[in-house]
Amino acid sequence: MSENLHQLRCFGCGSRIAGAEARPDFRCAQCGELFEVEYPGWSQRGGHDRPNPGALKWLWRERRCSGESLDESGVWRFRELLPILENFGNAVTLREGNTPLYRLPRAEKALGIDRIFAKHQGMNPSGSFKDTGMTAALSVARERGFDWVACASTGNTSAAMAAYAARAGLRSLVLIPEGKIAWGKLSQAMDYGAVTCQLKTDFDGCLKVLTEIVNQQPIYLLNSVNPYRIEGQKTPAFEIAEALDWNVPDHLIVPGGNLGNSSALGKGFREMRDLGMIPRLPKISVIQAAGANPLVRSLAANRGASLEPVEAHTRATAIRIGNPASWRKAAKVIEESGGSCLDVSEAEIAMAKAEIGFEGLGCEPASAVTLAGLKKLRAQGVVRADETVVLLLTGHTLKDADYTIDFHRGTLLTDDEKKGLEGGIDALRRNAISLDATPAAVLSALKGKVG
Numbered sequence: 001m002s003e004n005l006h007q008l009r010c011f012g013c014g015s016r017i018a019g020a021e022a023r024p025d026f027r028c029a030q031c032g033e034l035f036e037v038e039y040p041g042w043s044q045r046g047g048h049d050r051p052n053p054g055a056l057k058w059l060w061r062e063r064r065c066s067g068e069s070l071d072e073s074g075v076w077r078f079r080e081l082l083p084i085l086e087n088f089g090n091a092v093t094l095r096e097g098n099t100p101l102y103r104l105p106r107a108e109k110a111l112g113i114d115r116i117f118a119k120h121q122g123m124n125p126s127g128s129f130k131d132t133g134m135t136a137a138l139s140v141a142r143e144r145g146f147d148w149v150a151c152a153s154t155g156n157t158s159a160a161m162a163a164y165a166a167r168a169g170l171r172s173l174v175l176i177p178e179g180k181i182a183w184g185k186l187s188q189a190m191d192y193g194a195v196t197c198q199l200k201t202d203f204d205g206c207l208k209v210l211t212e213i214v215n216q217q218p219i220y221l222l223n224s225v226n227p228y229r230i231e232g233q234k235t236p237a238f239e240i241a242e243a244l245d246w247n248v249p250d251h252l253i254v255p256g257g258n259l260g261n262s263s264a265l266g267k268g269f270r271e272m273r274d275l276g277m278i279p280r281l282p283k284i285s286v287i288q289a290a291g292a293n294p295l296v297r298s299l300a301a302n303r304g305a306s307l308e309p310v311e312a313h314t315r316a317t318a319i320r321i322g323n324p325a326s327w328r329k330a331a332k333v334i335e336e337s338g339g340s341c342l343d344v345s346e347a348e349i350a351m352a353k354a355e356i357g358f359e360g361l362g363c364e365p366a367s368a369v370t371l372a373g374l375k376k377l378r379a380q381g382v383v384r385a386d387e388t389v390v391l392l393l394t395g396h397t398l399k400d401a402d403y404t405i406d407f408h409r410g411t412l413l414t415d416d417e418k419k420g421l422e423g424g425i426d427a428l429r430r431n432a433i434s435l436d437a438t439p440a441a442v443l444s445a446l447k448g449k450v451g
């Protein structure tokens with residue numbers, strides 16, 4: 001029996017096509033916009049295919065005790081809300097999802113907010129949130145008989161894709177901007193056996209080249225323009241709601257790069273609301289690095305009517321993106337949820353990352369924009385003291401160890417970038433100390449600190 005109940009709807013002109021009819025670049029043949037997966041059976045109240053919220057909440061929790069591989073996945077555990085495969089037996093899983101939702105007690109105290117949580121998507125098998133999208137879209141590639149998959153990436157998508165492709169026995173092609181991704185991520189693509197090409201361009205240039213390639217060769221595109229990626233990446237929204245006993249947080253704060261993730265989480269919350277699982281949406285805010293802020297500019301200039309690409313610069317290399325593919329979807333999520341969109345400086349990102357480290361969690365630089373953004377939203381009064389906030393941490397701290405070491409050594413930021421924040425930054429630095437191998441030397445380093 002087919003478990004496939006979906007169709008694709010163009011986000012621009014609204015035209016609908018069957019999943020298998022999408023062009024290789026996933027752009028609408030009529031208007032060039034991206035597609036969104038939709039499930040026609042859900043719209044009929046009382047209809048046969050409309051999911052039953054109470055039954056699903058019970059079933060999803062039950063599956064956490066199951067030993068079946070699909071149930072052990074924090075994506076496929078929710079498969080009733082992503083019926084995108086003909087046969088769920090084709091799913092390629094590494095037990096992604098089911099990531100922790102941690103309290104951040106230090107941040108709560110420092111910012112005077114009752115509840116701040118971090119949904120740590122860096123705790124996925126390849127160390128980033130991309131795994132949840134990759135298990136979904138790569139499973140579609142396998143089901144549709146592709147031998148090759150490909151992505152352009154700032155590093156995490158390629159690591160995730162290479163891992164899932166290896167698992168499925170597919171070949172993978174990675175295009176990355178030369179010299180502009182973190183070593184940890186590059187090493188993963190190599191380790192998982194991808195054909196890894198470093199191109200003399202930026203992320204946006206890599207995606208452009210890849211789009212031409214997939215239009216010529218039978219290679220399945222796995223960037224977040226692929227609507228099935230979004231289906232997998234919406235599932236952390238289900239996990240957040242479930243972990244809060246189906247109470248919706250007041251705010252969800254997400255980093256913004258190519259803007260697939262904010263679109264996906266918005267879709268997840270919207271679907272839960274429309275199915276009657278939750279009463280309302282959280283306010284979803286997107287934070288960009290100040291040097292890579294095309295969405296911030298677009299919303300300020302023309303309320304998201306159009307987007308002017310920028311040349312992107314930030315040490316948070318994961319979000320060094322100047323021409324985000326999913327900007328229209330993200331702009332809609334911000335607008336319909338009543339969220340905000342703002343940018344943060346390099347120094348603010350570095351400080352927030354160190355503070356998340358002190359919570360015992362750590363994250364990669366791009367993830368830390370969420371805490372940096374929360375500080376601004378709190379200062380502006382957008383977030384109130386009695387509210388519940390969830391920060392989405394997208395990547396593991398070990399993805400970009402160079403950044404962390406440079407920060408603690410004091411070589412990360414320029415004097416200009418530190419201006420006005422020197423005291424705060426120095427208080428957060430914990431450089432490694434070189435000492436003679438004697439107890440006395442070590443004790444002298446602890447002087448005044450122990451006891």
Ligand code: F0G
Pocket residue numbers: 128130152153154155156157158224255256257258259260261262318319364366367394395
């Ligand atoms: N955080 C991390 C750690 C990322 O790797 C990315 C994107 C983002 C945030 C932004 O998410 O693009 O959905 O808005 N990384 C992509 C990649 C582009 O190729 O790994 P987004």
